[in-house]
């Protein structure tokens with residue numbers, strides 16, 4: 001990487017930025033899930049570790065959440081945008097040099113941000129945990145240069161229109177910057193009480209709804225047509241998806257605070273808007289599944305389609321669950337329990353991670369111009385993720401229902417902890433499978449770079465993925 005920092009723009013090979021982001025994302029995926037596994041062990045076997053203060057659950061939980069969201073998910077997004085945007089615009093990335101610097105400063109910034117969380121220097125607000133100097137660094141050193149590269153590449157495109165995925169990328173980066181700056185206002189203006197709580201959840205909800213959900217979807221809008229060879233079923237439905245996300249997803253932040261003393265009208269409004277999120281969700285899932293027409297055999301034989309379609313299928317229970325759990329009666333029961341943790345992982349480890357993994361698998365083969373080293377190891381990775389995630393989701397959903405019942409029947413806390421113990425062990429086992437699967441993934445990609453069969457010019461990796 002270092003040799004490209006001071007090289008001339010024309011001397012940096014195309015795709016360098018995307019490749020650096022892709023490798024970083026896999027490394028952060030391993031670190032983040034390793035931290036998750038460590039935390040889960042702490043909840044399953046509380047006495048196993050009493051060491052350093054910095055390694056206690058309260059610190060490590062935040063570090064896990066930010067490592068997986070800003071390290072894995074966001075860097076996989078950056079990698080995907082850096083190769084998909086130019087490909088769809090029939091042009092090259094606006095500035096590889098800016099991209100390489102962006103990737104380096106992104107990694108440095110993330111290490112610094114996590115180190116501060118680790119030492120307990122935090123704003124104390126979930127998801128916007130960073131202190132304001134780090135917020136400014138994230139906004140102006142990590143996100144703005146990334147967005148600039150995406151927007152300028154689209155401006156310099158050599159196609160007439162803007163493809164659906166690029167439209168999503170450009171729009172989501174714009175909305176993310178606004179969400180980031182507005183959502184961190186409590187930090188800058190010392191807001192307290194309900195204002196602070198509302199703004200905190202407005203931020204968290206919109207990072208999920210205007211960045212993670214639509215960008216993961218946009219990636220699949222590229223991968224599925226590209227690999228199946230089918231055109232996207234409907235660009236109009238793609239537009240319906242985008243605009244209904246903007247309208248319906250940006251508003252129901254209050255559904256995260258249903259038990260708080262926020263105005264009743266705001267909570268009711270959020271609840272109704274939350275159900276309307278089913279409009280973009282149904283539009284999206286139908287659009288992708290209909291694009292698969294006549295190519296369903298690839299769901300078995302092609303690793304990227306296997307990952308992508310699994311992610312899309314997981315979006316169905318995710319959105320159904322979301323709509324269900326934010327109705328007042330249900331939310332009262334499951335709020336603050338493991339059910340929500342299960343929902344969060346269905347969203348981020350299920351739906352979004354499967355989409356991003358597909359994009360990183362595909363992108364790295366295209367960028368390296370090498371065929372995947374081992375299809376069997378990739379399949380192994382897929383099953384470790386799917387089984388590990390399923391164990392996680394099932395165990396935490398059951399644990400959440402037990403906690404909800406215990407809350408209502410006022411069961412003593414210690415009895416709840418004892419009842420949950422087996423589920424905590426299963427969650428730890430499932431999460432640890434995901435962690436080990438990711439180590440195998442890194443090995444497979446390192447070997448792809450070193451020993452993968454070179455893809456002849458003019459051919460796509462997917463065409464020769466399974467030829468021996």
Ligand code: HEM
Pocket residue numbers: 126208209212213255256257258274275277278281318319320321322323324325326331334335336340343344345347348351352
């Ligand atoms: C119809 C769609 C959805 C609805 C109505 C919905 C609703 C909700 C509600 C009401 C909560 C908070 C529950 C509580 O704490 O009482 C929640 C939490 C969460 N949702 Fe969703 N959700 C939906 C889809 C999604 C999607 C697509 C994602 C991300 C890809 C997502 C990610 C999360 C996460 C990470 C949390 C945990 C927040 C926390 O730490 O408390 N959800 N969702």
Ligand code: HEM
Pocket residue numbers: 032033034036037038039040043061064065068069072073338340341344345348349353427428430431432434435
């Ligand atoms: C891409 C992968 C992952 C993502 C994006 C992710 C994301 C998250 C998020 C957003 C939360 C906060 C949930 C909430 O407050 O509702 C969380 C908590 C947690 N995660 Fe993960 N996670 C991932 C993988 C894992 C893995 C593999 C494990 C290993 C078991 C794990 C273990 C945990 C634990 C123990 C917590 C704390 C839950 C609690 O407080 O009860 N995560 N994670």
